[in-house]
Every structure is written in C-alpha cells, then in structure tokens.
Amino acid sequence: MIDWLILDREIKIWIQEAGERIRHSLQNKLQISTKSNPNDLVTNVDKDTEQFFIEKIRSTYPGHRILGEEGGGDEITDVRGVIWVIDPIDGTMNFVHMHRNFTISIGVFGDGVGQLGYIYDVIHDELYSAVKGKGALFNDQPIPRLEEVSIEKAIVGMNPIWLTNNRRIDPEYLRRLVKDIRGTRSFGSAALEMGYVACGWLDAYIAMHLSPWDFAAGWVIVEELGGKATKLNGEPLSLLEKSSLFVAKPGLHQVILDNYLQNYVEKN
Ligand code: IPD
Ligand code: CA
Ligand code: CA
Ligand code: CA
The missing domain is CATH 3.40.190.80 (D-Maltodextrin-Binding Protein; domain 2)
Incomplete structure (x- = not known):
C-alpha cells in the first residue's frame, strides 16, 4: 500500500528546491532551442529541471515510472503501477519571453487513477496541490469546492x-x-x-x-x-x-x- 501523504510531503520539498534552481537560473543567459516548429521552444532549464525530478524519483522510488515532456523518463504504453507525469516547465514561451507565468506541473497516478497533483507558479511562489480524497490546497490554504456559475x-x-x-x-x-x-x-x-x-x-x-x-x-x-x-x-x-x-x-x-x-x- 502506498502512503500518498508521505509522497505528498516529499514532492513538495522537491518542488521548492526545483523552483529555487529555476529562479536562480534566470540570472544567467538561457540556452534556447526549438523543437517541432520555430515557436515550440525548449531551454536548458526545462531539461535540467526534468532531470532533477527524474534523479530524485529514481533514487527514492526505483519501481515508479516517469512520463516527462523532455523525454528523460520512460516509454509509457500502459497505466499500471505508479506513474509520475512531469512537465518541468509548462509555459516555456512565457518563461523565455516574460520570465514569469510558467509552472512546474506534476501529477502522480496509481494504476491510472490520479492520486496527487501539483502546479507550482515558480515566480509567484504559489502552489496548487491536491491529494485524492483529502482536498486541495492553494499554498497551505484549503481551496473551497467549486460552485455552479451561469x-x-x-x-x-x-x-x-x-x-x-x-x-x-x-x-x-x-x-x-x-x-x-x-x-x-x-x-x-x-x-x-x-x-x-x-x-x-x-x-x-x-x-x-x-x-x-x-x-x-x-x-x-x-x-x-x-x-x-x-x-x-x-x-x-x-x-x-x-x-x-x-x-x-x-x-x-x-x-x-x-x-x-x-x-x-x-x-x-
Ligand atoms: C504549452 C503550454 C501552453 C499550451 C501549449 C503547451 P509547454 O506547454 O501549456 O499554454 O497552449 O499547447 O504545449 O510546451 O510550454 O510546456
Ligand atoms: Ca514544450
Ligand atoms: Ca506543457
Ligand atoms: Ca514544458
């Protein structure tokens, strides 16, 4: 049995560390390249951040699998076991052009069921998170359930x-x-x-x-x-x-x- 609350505590520490590294990296010149087209950007920081999480996960949870945007994880063709789904920087165009409004995004799934979710707005130091069945938080504050709107x-x-x-x-x-x-x-x-x-x-x-x-x-x-x-x-x-x-x-x-x-x- 996996204790998702223990993972939750650990991931939050890793996210803070990764966020600190990303903020620090903005003091240096970014190495920017393109992927599928001239507007599809990727930087050294996207790749380093993905690698940071992969190393943490591989050394702490060797049985878990990883699906990451920059390709350092596993080839995933089924949803068995624990899968970490990682976007090291979501909003790379914002990261490159604006130096703000980008996030680290991590979902953790057990046998295809979403158990943990983290969206970290790195510059504003704002973390949206959830543990399935235990509610969601904005930083340390519980987020109220969503209400209907016309x-x-x-x-x-x-x-x-x-x-x-x-x-x-x-x-x-x-x-x-x-x-x-x-x-x-x-x-x-x-x-x-x-x-x-x-x-x-x-x-x-x-x-x-x-x-x-x-x-x-x-x-x-x-x-x-x-x-x-x-x-x-x-x-x-x-x-x-x-x-x-x-x-x-x-x-x-x-x-x-x-x-x-x-x-x-x-x-x-
Ligand atoms: C992109 C961002 C963007 C969306 C693109 C994504 P990336 O992710 O989420 O808002 O419109 O389709 O690819 O490449 O910056 O991680
Ligand atoms: Ca991308
Ligand atoms: Ca993305
Ligand atoms: Ca990305």
Missing part, C-alpha cells in the same frame, strides 16, 4: 487561435461562446490555467491540443474540487494520448458541451 457570468480561458479556421470545430460556435460569456483570458500555461479553474478564478479552460504532462496535475486538482476535466467532446482524458482538454465548474461543463461544442471533432 454562462453569462463565466470567464473562460482559451487561446484566441481557436477562433480562427481550424480542422476541429467551426469557429462560429466558439465565437458564439465568446459573445455569451462574461470574458475570456489567455495566460499561456495550460497548467496555470487549470490552477486558476481550481481556485474559481477562471470558470472554464479550453484547449484543443495538449499532452498528458500539460493536464495531469490539473486533472487531479480540479476533480478533487468537484470540477470536470474531459476532452472537448466530453470523453475521458487519458494518460496515454495527446488530446483536447475542457475543464470547467460543475454544471457549466455540461452547458458548454451541449450548446457550443456539439460539433467538435477530436483530431491529433
């Missing part, structure tokens, strides 16, 4: 790119959503935006193409608070595939699915 009062996080022509949805539906809600916000870190949903500062967050390391931590935290996290067609998320993401307060999730997303087609 569509007219909702603030929805989304990237404006999805209002342009795309293969997944007729943008007219999303433009109608944007008109019907109170406002939109775009922060450039999926994990941070899920933290904002957890705290009730955003009522929903929509993204069309994410990877498990972007949403693993937020998935655990938001669901612990009674929120919903699914794909944009309402289907369950998976640790084994890239997908869209739709997180929202209870009630609002169904209203948006039924009225604005019914023509959404999931595509890679």
Whole structure:
C-alpha cells in the first residue's frame, strides 16, 4: 500500500528546491532551442529541471515510472503501477519571453487513477496541490469546492487561435461562446490555467491540443474540487494520448458541451 501523504510531503520539498534552481537560473543567459516548429521552444532549464525530478524519483522510488515532456523518463504504453507525469516547465514561451507565468506541473497516478497533483507558479511562489480524497490546497490554504456559475457570468480561458479556421470545430460556435460569456483570458500555461479553474478564478479552460504532462496535475486538482476535466467532446482524458482538454465548474461543463461544442471533432 502506498502512503500518498508521505509522497505528498516529499514532492513538495522537491518542488521548492526545483523552483529555487529555476529562479536562480534566470540570472544567467538561457540556452534556447526549438523543437517541432520555430515557436515550440525548449531551454536548458526545462531539461535540467526534468532531470532533477527524474534523479530524485529514481533514487527514492526505483519501481515508479516517469512520463516527462523532455523525454528523460520512460516509454509509457500502459497505466499500471505508479506513474509520475512531469512537465518541468509548462509555459516555456512565457518563461523565455516574460520570465514569469510558467509552472512546474506534476501529477502522480496509481494504476491510472490520479492520486496527487501539483502546479507550482515558480515566480509567484504559489502552489496548487491536491491529494485524492483529502482536498486541495492553494499554498497551505484549503481551496473551497467549486460552485455552479451561469454562462453569462463565466470567464473562460482559451487561446484566441481557436477562433480562427481550424480542422476541429467551426469557429462560429466558439465565437458564439465568446459573445455569451462574461470574458475570456489567455495566460499561456495550460497548467496555470487549470490552477486558476481550481481556485474559481477562471470558470472554464479550453484547449484543443495538449499532452498528458500539460493536464495531469490539473486533472487531479480540479476533480478533487468537484470540477470536470474531459476532452472537448466530453470523453475521458487519458494518460496515454495527446488530446483536447475542457475543464470547467460543475454544471457549466455540461452547458458548454451541449450548446457550443456539439460539433467538435477530436483530431491529433
Ligand atoms: C504549452 C503550454 C501552453 C499550451 C501549449 C503547451 P509547454 O506547454 O501549456 O499554454 O497552449 O499547447 O504545449 O510546451 O510550454 O510546456
Ligand atoms: Ca514544450
Ligand atoms: Ca506543457
Ligand atoms: Ca514544458
């Protein structure tokens, strides 16, 4: 039997240490390279931070497996056992351009069930965390359970790119959503935006193409608070595939699915 509360204490110490290293690294020139396209950035700090966690996990929990964005972990094709899902820096573009509004994001799953979630806003020193069944915290303060909100009062996080022509949805539906809600916000870190949903500062967050390391931590935290996290067609998320993401307060999730997303087609 795994004592998730012991892991919780340990992970929080590691996250503080990693955060300190990242803040310190901003005093030096970043080594920036690109991945799949010229806007897909990665730095030496993304890679070093992933390696920092991998070394901690391998030496403390050698039986656990790791799924990390920068590829230092394991090839994961099933969800058996304990899997750590790590995004060492979520919001690398913010990290490079703004030196703020990026997070460390870590979800820990046992046999496919989300048990622990951590989203650490490194510059603001703000940690969103949850232990399944034990509630969620913002720093040391319990986060209240999410309450219902009407569509007219909702603030929805989304990237404006999805209002342009795309293969997944007729943008007219999303433009109608944007008109019907109170406002939109775009922060450039999926994990941070899920933290904002957890705290009730955003009522929903929509993204069309994410990877498990972007949403693993937020998935655990938001669901612990009674929120919903699914794909944009309402289907369950998976640790084994890239997908869209739709997180929202209870009630609002169904209203948006039924009225604005019914023509959404999931595509890679
Ligand atoms: C990105 C951020 C961003 C989202 C991208 C992700 P990264 O993660 O979460 O908000 O729009 O799709 O890839 O690459 O900065 O870890
Ligand atoms: Ca990336
Ligand atoms: Ca990410
Ligand atoms: Ca990343």
